[in-house]
Amino acid sequence: MRNWLLSLAVFVAGAACAAPPERVVSLGGSVTEIIYDLGQGHRLVANDASSLYPPEATRLPRVGYYRSVPLEGILSMAPDLVLASDNAGPVNILERLSGLGVPVRSVSDAPSLDSLYLRIGQIAEALQASDKGHELIDAIRSEVAQAQTIETTPRRALVLLDRTGSLMGAGQDTAANAVLGLAGLENVLEQQVGYKPISAEGLAALAPDMIILSSASAEANGGLELVRRKAGISATPAAGQGRVIAMDDLLILGIGPRVAQAIQQLKNAAR
Numbered sequence: 365m366r367n368w369l370l371s372l373a374v375f376v377a378g379a380a381c382a383a384p385p386e387r388v389v390s391l392g393g394s395v396t397e398i399i400y401d402l403g404q405g406h407r408l409v410a411n412d413a414s415s416l417y418p419p420e421a422t423r424l425p426r427v428g429y430y431r432s433v434p435l436e437g438i439l440s441m442a443p444d445l446v447l448a449s450d451n452a453g454p455v456n457i458l459e460r461l462s463g464l465g466v467p468v469r470s471v472s473d474a475p476s477l478d479s480l481y482l483r484i485g486q487i488a489e490a491l492q493a494s495d496k497g498h499e500l501i502d503a504i505r506s507e508v509a510q511a512q513t514i515e516t517t518p519r520r521a522l523v524l525l526d527r528t529g530s531l532m533g534a535g536q537d538t539a540a541n542a543v544l545g546l547a548g549l550e551n552v553l554e555q556q557v558g559y560k561p562i563s564a565e566g567l568a569a570l571a572p573d574m575i576i577l578s579s580a581s582a583e584a585n586g587g588l589e590l591v592r593r594k595a596g597i598s599a600t601p602a603a604g605q606g607r608v609i610a611m612d613d614l615l616i617l618g619i620g621p622r623v624a625q626a627i628q629q630l631k632n633a634a635r
């Protein structure tokens with residue numbers, strides 16, 4: 365019994381003293397952003413194509429896009445930890461990485477503030493920066509509370525994404541839907557689950573009075589001016605009232621540490 369207790373004490377002490385990881389690969393833009401916010405950016409050796417913020421993140425090697433990562437790309441970075449959004453995949457690739465002895469820590473990435481706070485705690489713990497994690501959570505909580513006091517006009521809004529050459533609208537169970545809700549906006553696609561392609565006719569029939577495109581999707585469609593004149597969009601109240609806007613992809617397609625900024629931008633645009 366005493367030997368057993370001694371081994372346990374040695375194990376616990378060893379775990380507590382283990383050095384924090386030094387070669388971290390992050391998969392998912394908000395995971396990367398949180399790592400920098402925790403002051404742990406120096407531990408990153410690579411990230412993925414959705415890691416667009418902060419600017420330092422865009423200067424690191426990329427291992428692909430977090431939703432379809434290649435095994436070799438990650439292995440070649442010799443990571444001692446992969447911090448992966450739980451939307452990262454394919455799952456079998458992440459499992460193979462684990463099987464090859466690469467520690468993979470999956471972190472919560474559901475469309476809610478609670479998931480954001482959980483994600484920050486998980487990342488902070490993995491990087492042995494739990495105190496900073498608590499500070500970051502407290503700071504975001506108060507920024508969100510502050511943003512929620514901003515006066516606005518409730519609008520019927522639509523979030524559009526274009527990654528594949530055609531527009532898709534965000535329904536429920538998406539981060540975009542949750543961000544709209546936090547800003548007091550109604551999602552015109554609340555009856556739909558997830559992202560689905562949307563036609564010009566469908567768009568006109570929904571008659572949203574505010575349309576938000578992710579910035580990259582606006583660019584992929586030739587810029588906001590062209591988007592406003594697009595079939596379907598030009599017929600909406602949103603276009604008529606000058607409320608077709610573009611927003612940073614990380615702010616509108618996910619819930620990350622700048623969520624209060626997202627709420628603020630949406631509320632100001634909806635006025």
Ligand code: HEM
Nearest residue numbers: 393413414415416428429432525527528559613614617618
């Ligand atoms: C959270 C914020 C997000 C950011 C910053 C982001 C960023 C990106 C970037 C940079 C690419 C290009 C990848 C490449 O060039 O290899 C991409 C591709 C793509 N994204 Fe996202 N994305 C986000 C969320 C989403 C969401 C919510 C969806 C919808 C389910 C989505 C669906 C796609 C698809 C279908 C592609 C094309 C995938 C491919 O070609 O393999 N993304 N995204």
